[in-house]
Amino acid sequence: MTMQPLELLRSKEKVQEALNRWSQEGFFRLKGFGDRIRIEKIVSCSAYTIMLKTQYEERIVTRGIEPYYGGEVDDTGISPDPYSIVIAPPANFEKRDEEIRIPHTESVETCSECSGSGHTRCNFCFGSGQTTCSWCGGSGSRSQSRTVTTTNSDGTTSSSTEWYQESCSCFGGKVSCSSCMGSGQHTCSRCQGQGRIRSFDLLTVLFRFIKLEDVLDATDIPDALLGKVSGEVLIDEREERLSKSVRVSDEVDVRANTLLSKSQNIPNTRTVLHFQRLHIEQVGIYEATYCYKEYPQQRLWVYGAEGKVYAPNAPKSWGRILLVALGVSALLGVIGYLVFQSQRY
Ligand SMILES: [Zn+2]
Ligand SMILES: [Zn+2]
Ligand SMILES: [Zn+2]
Known part of the structure; x- marks a missing residue:
C-alpha cells in the first residue's frame, strides 16, 4: 500500500518507537535501535487471524457394573433411548463429562471373576497360604559358623572356623504367605466379596470444544507470533451452525470456510454440534527496509496493536x-x- 508523506512520517515514528522499546526488552539487543538505523522504506500491510471454536457433545453407552449388596433391581419397564435423554447443554464452550445410569436396564448376575465364591486364589502362594522361607531357602536349617580355639600339649593355641547346622525359625522351610496372610485367597475385587454383580447401561456424555486456527499472512513473520497479538475485529459471530457466506475477502473466506467444513464434517453420528464461534481479526503490519552502519540492507516487521517487533537479522x-x-x-x-x-x- 502506498502512503501519503504525512502518513509515512507517522508510521516511521511508530516503527522507531516500537524498535526502541523492543531493544530495551532484550539484554543482547542494541539499545536505542530505532534511532540508530536508517529506514529506507516502509510498506503497510495486513495479516488475518482466523479462529473457529466449536462445541460438541458425544454420547457413549457402555455396560457399568458394581458389587451387588442386595436390594431392589430396576429391571422392568421400557428403558428410554440413551441418545434422547435430556441433559443440560453447555451455555458456553466447556469440557464436561456426565454419567447417567439408564433406568430399567439393571440385572444381577454371578460374578465371573470368582464364580460367585467372593474370593480369588492368591497368585503369590498359588492358594497354598505358604511360601518358601527366604532365610533357609526351604531346607529348614541354616549353616552357621563359629570360631574354635584349641590349646595343644605344648601350650600353643590355635583358632579355626567351624561350621554347624542350626534349625531355622520357620516351619520346615515354609512361612506364611505375606500377601494373603496365610489364607491362600483374596477377597474378589470385582464383586467386593459379594459373589454377585449388578450391571446396568451407563450413558457417558462428553462435552468437548475444539479450537481451529489459521493465519493469512504474506510477510516473514511466523504465524504463531501473529496469533498472539490483537488487531481490528472484523468478524465475531456465534451461531448454532455457522454458514459459509462471503465475509471479508476471497482469500480470508476460503480459509474460514475450510475451518468451517472441517468443524462440521463429523464422521461419528453420535456426536452433536451445539454451537460455534468465528472470530477474524485484521492485524496491521509495517514492513520496514533499513540500513545499519555498513551492513547490508535488512527487513523487519512491526505488527499488531501491541507494536510487537520481528527483526530476525537485527544487529x-x-x-x-x-x-x-x-x-x-x-x-x-x-x-x-x-x-x-x-x-x-
Ligand atoms: Zn526357614
Ligand atoms: Zn498367598
Ligand atoms: Zn467376584
Whole structure:
C-alpha cells in the first residue's frame, strides 16, 4: 500500500518507537535501535487471524457394573433411548463429562471373576497360604559358623572356623504367605466379596470444544507470533451452525470456510454440534527496509496493536556479548585455579 508523506512520517515514528522499546526488552539487543538505523522504506500491510471454536457433545453407552449388596433391581419397564435423554447443554464452550445410569436396564448376575465364591486364589502362594522361607531357602536349617580355639600339649593355641547346622525359625522351610496372610485367597475385587454383580447401561456424555486456527499472512513473520497479538475485529459471530457466506475477502473466506467444513464434517453420528464461534481479526503490519552502519540492507516487521517487533537479522550489542564472554572466561579461570590448588595439597 502506498502512503501519503504525512502518513509515512507517522508510521516511521511508530516503527522507531516500537524498535526502541523492543531493544530495551532484550539484554543482547542494541539499545536505542530505532534511532540508530536508517529506514529506507516502509510498506503497510495486513495479516488475518482466523479462529473457529466449536462445541460438541458425544454420547457413549457402555455396560457399568458394581458389587451387588442386595436390594431392589430396576429391571422392568421400557428403558428410554440413551441418545434422547435430556441433559443440560453447555451455555458456553466447556469440557464436561456426565454419567447417567439408564433406568430399567439393571440385572444381577454371578460374578465371573470368582464364580460367585467372593474370593480369588492368591497368585503369590498359588492358594497354598505358604511360601518358601527366604532365610533357609526351604531346607529348614541354616549353616552357621563359629570360631574354635584349641590349646595343644605344648601350650600353643590355635583358632579355626567351624561350621554347624542350626534349625531355622520357620516351619520346615515354609512361612506364611505375606500377601494373603496365610489364607491362600483374596477377597474378589470385582464383586467386593459379594459373589454377585449388578450391571446396568451407563450413558457417558462428553462435552468437548475444539479450537481451529489459521493465519493469512504474506510477510516473514511466523504465524504463531501473529496469533498472539490483537488487531481490528472484523468478524465475531456465534451461531448454532455457522454458514459459509462471503465475509471479508476471497482469500480470508476460503480459509474460514475450510475451518468451517472441517468443524462440521463429523464422521461419528453420535456426536452433536451445539454451537460455534468465528472470530477474524485484521492485524496491521509495517514492513520496514533499513540500513545499519555498513551492513547490508535488512527487513523487519512491526505488527499488531501491541507494536510487537520481528527483526530476525537485527544487529546485536557486541559490547554486551563481549562483557558476558569476559565474565564467563574469568569465572572459568577462577574455577580452574581452585581445582589446581585443591589438587596440589
Ligand atoms: Zn526357614
Ligand atoms: Zn498367598
Ligand atoms: Zn467376584
